[in-house]
């Protein structure tokens with residue numbers, strides 16, 4: 001019982017969410033239920049009347065009843081069809097809605113929570129199970145089935161009660177006494193209870209078998225999905241596969257999983273078929289008994305011949321409705337079990353507060369940022385990546401953060417941008433802990449190009465404006481500063497050109513070109529602090545030189561933080577911070593650091609052998 005309550009609590013919460021998004025979906029389903037039931041029972045009554053009228057040879061009335069039957073069918077048929085047509089669009093909407101809710105929630109979580117493996121697992125689990133077992137549309141369908149079945153049971157049982165109460169004209173012998181109200185009530189109760197019990201037993205047996213098969217099938221679909229979507233559907237992977245001749249190896253791996261997957265679906269189909277057959281047998285058995293009982297009432301004169309069809313039909317409806325309730329409830333149990341996980345994900349709280357203090361708007365763009373004894377380790381790892389970092393920098397300067405790969409430079413920036421919170425210590429803006437500021441406003445201070453930047457399969461202008469107000473002249477200005485003006489002017493539709501071929505027949509761009517566009521996007525944001533994490537890594541030496549040559553103009557009036565493991569590329573910065581193994585080991589100008597002959601000078605000299613500085 002507790003499980004039953006928990007399942008339907010989840011189900012009702014989801015129904016409420018669906019209703020909140022589209023208040024027409026549930027009422028339309030209800031309307032369809034009423035119309036369908038009205039059609040079924042109007043047909044049962046009219047057919048019974050028609051047969052009785054034909055038996056009395058009143059053909060004029062019979063014609064009228066036949067016409068009425070036709071009209072009723074036409075009216076309800078058309079009305080139900082029109083509503084069902086609307087459902088097609090709704091089902092699609094509900095399907096998309098599920099993914100939108102998942103993604104919206106994922107985006108609303110802070111980055112640190114989002115990056116946790118169990119969070120990613122929750123999202124993947126929800127998506128996979130929804131793909132296999134159906135989603136919100138299927139949930140709605142089963143509730144719709146249950147409600148229709150409950151109403152159907154109420155109607156059919158009231159007809160059966162009426163039937164039981166009908167007294168035979170002549171009570172003769174054993175048959176006649178069976179047709180009396182009390183014995184026939186007992187007989188019909190046994191039949192109805194028998195239908196419920198047998199339908200339940202059949203369903204329980206087969207759903208248990210299906211569950212056992214499903215439980216033994218974990219992981220295969222994920223692996224198959226990986227090969228089909230990530231390996232076969234990825235152009236970069238296709239390059240690798242050709243170059244290394246990996247086709248057979250990947251094909252074999254796919255086929256191993258494909259065989260297991262096929263075996264699973266075949267088994268499921270077999271069980272489904274057997275369940276259908278078992279239901280047919282149960283149904284036929286009870287239909288025969290029901291018909292015999294109704295016939296008993298008919299031959300004893302308790303009801304007319306026409307009424308036979310009405311009551312036999314009602315009993316049939318009862319059997320179908322019982323089966324619908326049991327099977328839909330079972331399906332809901334399956335769906336709500338994983339939907340519970342989905343709702344738990346939607347209820348998930350961010351690890352960190354979003355803050356509320358507004359950022360002081362300064363026309364002069366002067367801000368002071370400071371790290372105070374900041375140490376940090378990534379979630380799920382004990383290794384301190386930043387150790388007791390202390391530094392202060394005023395805006396409007398050109399700061400370089402240098403150090404070997406893995407020294408902690410990018411992590412330092414991620415903390416500054418509030419993608420993670422310090423494990424120890426604090427970061428301040430104008431003396432106030434950055435956690436206290438409104439998160440969105442705080443992030444607006446930064447225009448960042450990370451090494452793993454991402455552009456989207458959208459027009460160039462949308463990639464550059466990134467949701468900020470569209471100002472075409474400023475887009476071109478940013479493109480020029482990022483040395484990408486010529487690139488975009490040469491594209492078939494200029495700023496309207498789509499990138500990549502995922503959505504439209506867009507242009508494919510090189511890594512260096514993409515990096516320039518990402519740079520333009522950061523500049524367009526017009527943030528007081530511009531952060532470039534290895535911004536020239538994918539650029540050729542000429543393009544790199546171009547960027548350097550107008551770097552001053554690019555970041556003019558703003559603070560720039562420039563991260564690189566190449567010392568030569570930081571020479572033009574007035575202030576250089578050197579990271580080593582998570583600590584700041586040196587700070588000063590290029591000349592000062594070289595003169596000190598310590599870490600910076602060591603790396604500089606080591607690199608000087610390979611680069612022309």
Ligand code: ADP
Pocket residue numbers: 378379381385403404405406407408409410411412
């Ligand atoms: P840098 O930018 O100087 O090359 P990073 O800040 O990227 O260095 O990385 C510093 C250390 O943190 C490295 O040892 C790296 O492996 C580790 N690291 C980076 N990102 C993560 C992460 N998401 N989870 C766990 N460890 C990470």
